[in-house]
Amino acid sequence: MNYIGLNSPPVREERLGTGIAFGGTTCELRCAQKEGCINRANRAFSQTQGCQFTLSLGMLNSLRNAVTIMHGPIGCGACSIGSVGTSQTFKRLRDPNAEGLVWLNTNLNETDVIAGGENKLREAIRYADREFRPEVICVPISCVPSLIGDDVDSVLAEMQKETAATLIPIHCAGFKTKAMATAYDDVYHGVLRHLVEKPDRREDLVPDDLRDLRQKYQDSRTVNLLNVGSMSRQDETELERLLKAIDLNVRWLPCYSDAEDFRQALSSALNVSICGTHDDYFIEHLKTLYGIPFVIDVMPIGRRNTARWLLQIAEHFDLQDRAQQVIDVEDRELDAAFEQFRPALKDKRVFLGGGEIRVVATAEILQDLGMKVIGFKGHHYDRFAEPLFDSLEDVDDVLFDVATQQPFEQINLVRRLKPDLYIGHTGGGNLSAKQGLPLLPLFGPTYNYMGYSGAFDVARRIRRVLANGQFNKKIAQHCPLPYRASWYEKDPFHYIKDRQEPRGPAPHPAGD
Amino acid sequence: MNKFVDRPRFSCALGGALFTLRALTRAIPIIHASAGCGYNLYTAGNAGAGYLGGGYCGGTGWSSSNVVEREVVFGGSDRLSEQIRSTLELIDGDLFVVVTGCMVEMIGDDIGSVLDEFANEDVPVIAVSTPSFKGNSCDGYDMLLGGLFSDYVRRDAEKRTDTVNLLGLVPGQDAFYKGNLTEIRRLLERLGLRVNTFFGEGETLENLKNASEASLNIVLSDVYGVGAAGVFEKTHGTPYISLPLPVGAVQTSQFLREAADALNLPRDAVERVIKDEEARYYDYLERIADIYNDVDLQRYAVVVGDLNYAPAVSRFVADELGWLPRLAVVTDDLDEGEIRRVEKRFTGWESDVSPLVRFDTDTSSVRRYLQEAWRPGNNERYYDSLSPLFLIGSVFERDLAASLGVPLLTVSFPVTNRIVLNQSYAGYKGGLGLTSDLLSTLIAGR
Known part of the structure; x- marks a missing residue:
């Protein structure tokens, strides 16, 4: 997979044949999916739902030391109000000094719809950079600027020369798709293009072979675990516990991470998805571009799924026996507890x-x-x-x-x-x-x-x-x-x- | 103000319209917009208004045409027609209102001709244009009500001198709208009036439909509802007066006198009601004469809020609690004329206290104005600090309150840290409620 040269990723209806409307038995659905014929159905009555813009915010609003600039009319991204308290709490579970949730809205009005919103975006970026000094400023682009043709990529490239923060455009106009999970691709696309860097970007002033060897060994035993916004810190602790039991190190991406976590993303031996819907775009690209292998299979909910998930990771490091030992003990104890x-x-x-x-x-x-x-x-x-x-x-x-x-x-x-x-x-x-x-x-x-x-x-x-x-x-x-x-x-x-x-x-x- | 906003304390016109419809019993919105608009705005309004919830058919239940690229290219009229038809089939309601988002407004769907197909339905189907780029949620309230006043309210009603309508509290933007309306209605009813608030306890669409009987519209705001009241006057010939949202005894008694004067009600009857209400009010307030003076519950105050709450709450703490509001930040996006109207509400107080008043939509600005309102310490040994201080604002002030180490009561949108049910901050009841909420915070450790 390599869409990295494009400004924005393809929508999932096209890329994955994703369907949003089907009714039948599980067997019929699975069969229809295999035949690739579920992605065109729709509804004559519909109710409001998430869009790729709002779902992008699930990831963007979780980033630490970052500011989000909603580029659109004043209502876009208003849903952030609903997570203003929780976002801060959850960030502080990862870093006790983390700031709360900060976002701006470019407040496009009737004049901007005609004349374009690029100047307002420039002002917002300048303000965000000076007022909050974040490491990262993410700019999700809503329906209106997409339709009027604001060239956000060029604005950001030009503004990058005067800001301390790294600027990341996220192309996530809601009207482009009903498969709202395309949002994950949009965010990862921006991250891949602007945050992920080769680990050799820093040169040591004093070479130290032993330290380099240690680092190399560490990296060879480190997996990137790709969390989702719906996970809890307790979920992370539990999965971390299982991987530590087979002697692996864990780095969490992308939710609640900061820019440095993404810059380190390539210093790992394996990328592991927790939710198949969330990560394929990211890890496929990391494989294509940087040769890092990945596991994308089941979500570790339920003990069979958890065991399968753990074994697949273990297999990559040839640690199946140890993983099986862990699983046997866990199984026994859970069985007794379930009684x-x-x-x-x-x-x-x-x-x-x-x-x-x-x-x-x-x-x-x-x-x-x-x-x-x-x-x-x-x-x-x-x-x-x-x-x-x-x-x-x-x-x-x-x-x-x-x-x-x-x-x-x-x-x-x-x-x-x-x-x-x-x-x-x-x-x-x-x-x-x-x-x-x-x-x-x-x-x-x-x-x-x-x-x-x-x-x-x-x-x-x-x-x-x-x-x-x-x-x-x-x-x-x-x-x-x-x-x-x-x-x-x-x-x-x-x-x-x-x-x-x-x-x-x-x-x-x-x-x- | 034509610029970006740092953490806006409002959503868009569509959001205001949706929550206004949410507050009208059995009125059903049909959203003609992108798929995410409704859910996004629900998430903001639900949490921001103290968990108002989706109600009868709202939240993810809102009917929405969910237009995508195909409609943006080829037009969304067919899709809208299909969605109205299926909504009428499915949902049990008494009034259906199409509200529009940015995309369909930009492609210029002819909604009027779609509505013609539904002219002979058993229930009325009307449409109001509410694109986000034309205003915020408070404007959306005005657009929506303006539409309902033109297209739904009876045109043939005979005026009744004893009937008034209340406007100016934006449902979902004012988390306490229902409690507030209920209290103001109670007081006006004591003056012998019939009162439509449209969104109050026990009211139905009949109150709205027959609103043209009113001989006066009372707008409880200097800005919100004024546009709709103008439409009402033009359409139904009912004049309006604009009075500030009254919080506590001083403001409520003044409100009742001004409202009664506008309606030419006999002054002595009004005074009797005021006297009775104030006696009940002070019977409660007398309770805290002990604790207030025993432990010195006077505070400096900083008030951050919308144009209804910021002046009313500042004046309440100054004129009744004897506090010292030093800074008031009004967080709406206003023009010069509106700013002048709101500024006046910070003058002429009985206490003769006057805070620094600033108009600013940006959340980060509050901290800067604080430096302006009170000289910052310079590490001198004897520094007269702004302490003890109480911050009254929204949940966006939480970080500021924490960094200053002062208590915060959230009153103005967004209020995500409280569950709001029938509480009121308006009227006499509201004054008692606000006093209780403020002082309870101070004695919570006792």
Whole structure:
């Protein structure tokens, strides 16, 4: 893969055949994906969702010693308000002296729409550089400047001569794609072009062979673990613990990193993805450009996934035996710890909604506990969820709704399937709660979901939320859902249009 | 002000319009914009307004046409038509309002002709243009209400001398809008008036539809709602007065007198209500005469907030708590005329205290003005510092408060560190609430 010469990466519908609208069984979906015919479907009714601009901010707003300049009208990036407190807290878990979240908005108005917004951007960059003295200034470019043709790359190249901060354009106009995960490619594209540097960029004044050898050895045992914004520090600690148990060093990228972490990115032996949807663009490029191998496979949620993830890393260093020893011990202990939850959780029915990687990975914990997975809703679908199905049993006939948010479909499905628990992505609680079900967030940056300790934590939290569901039950008794009764009589996938029929198995019979 | 903004304390016109619709019972927005606009603005408004939430059909539930490159190139009218039709099929509402984002405004979709297709529906479908590049969330409130006043409010209503409408508190921008409106309505009702606030407890779209019965619009702001009140006057012939948001007894009594005068209500009846309300108010305030004087709860104050809260709260702490506000920063994007109107609210106070007043949208500026408002220490042995100080602002002041080592109460948008339900800072109740919140912070360690 090499798109590094382009100003911006291709959208995922094109690059990966990513689809955002599908309804059918898991088996049908996987088959349709393999045949490459899920990326054109759409909806005749849609609800608002994330865009690549807002999702980019999930990464950009986490960077330490950095300022984000939203280049667009005043509303773009306003969602940062929602993370102003948490962002600071989480940064300080990595560096106690970290600053809080700082962003500017170039405030493009009607005149700028005609005359262009480049001057306002220059002023904003100057101000950010002098006022905050950050190492990095990231400029995500929204719909309006993209459409009017602001040449942000040239402005930044020219401004780079007068700023101390490294300037990074992020091309992430929301209207370019509905596959919002393209955001990750946009951010990595900017990082690859502007922050990643060859490790030999610094010359030592006094040569020291022994130190160089030590460093080389360290690097040969160091892996870059690529975290995601939805992870917690506890998740990181757990995964770090597992890698340290097989004697490897860990460097965390990209979330909550600073510029220096990226500059060091090439001093490592292996790049390891935690979420397939997040990282392929970055690690494929690091391989093409710098020859660093990578692992991109399963997300380490659930013990089978965690073991597989760990073994793949170990294999690269020829440490499988040690990894297997760790896994055996962990397995035994978790098995014993799970016993206390099994009676209460056995056969409980669960519907999962959110990022397609996480929903399928999290299902493993549920099956492990004897629970029944009865439905999935994934933000999008492409090949990166595939490996995760290896850890699941009997899910071929389970329904899979591919929908970025779109809670109206979820509400219809939940009403039909009648789960005991809904595990879902943030946003939409105001609707989900009105079905009276207990809810567990699919992720949370203050909770542990990953590795062995994460599996235990998810188990005990499920038991906790099932122990008293009064809050949502009372909401449901008093607050109606907004959908007409006729909606519940319709097929949940009624509004999906422009489907391509796979050549393989028969299409979903419930389709309209 | 035509420049960038350092951490804006507002979102865009579409955001203001969406949260205004969020606050109207059973009014359903249909967003005609890029896919991310609605969710982005919901995330800002939800957290910023003390977790107002998506409500009946909002947040990720908002109907949105999610236009992409294809519509930007070929036009989005067909997509909008399809989205309106499917929204009417799916969602149970009493009024459907198309609100627009930047992309569709730039490509120039003819929304009027799309709406013609829906002229004969059982429920009204109207459209209001709300692109982000034409204003911020407070402007969006005015655009949206202006649209509703023109296209939804009855034109044939007979005026009633006892009916007024309240404008000027922007839902979602004012985290306490509902509590505030409820309190002001309660007081006006005590004067024998019928009051539409549109967004208050128990109100429905009927209050909005029949708003043209009102003989006066009272705008609780020097800027917000003034544009919409102008549209109302033009369309329905109802005049308006603009009075500042009243916080506490001094301002609320003044507000009631001015409102009553504008409506030609008999003065003695008004005075009776004021006397009764003030007696109840001071019955509570009397409680803290002990602790206030026992431990010296007077403070210097710095107030940072929007044009409704900054003057009202500064005056409240000066005229009623006997505090010394030394700096007030008004954080809206205003023109010269608007600045002059708001500046006046910092004068003529009973306490004769007057803070340094600055108008600035940038969050980092507050620290600089503080140097201007109070001479910084020069490491001298006897330095009269600005201490003890209380900071009243938004969550953006948290770092400043921490670096100064002073307490902070968040009142103005964004208020992400509080859960706001029925609290009010307006009226007599609001004065008591604000006193309780401020002083509780000071005695939290006791």
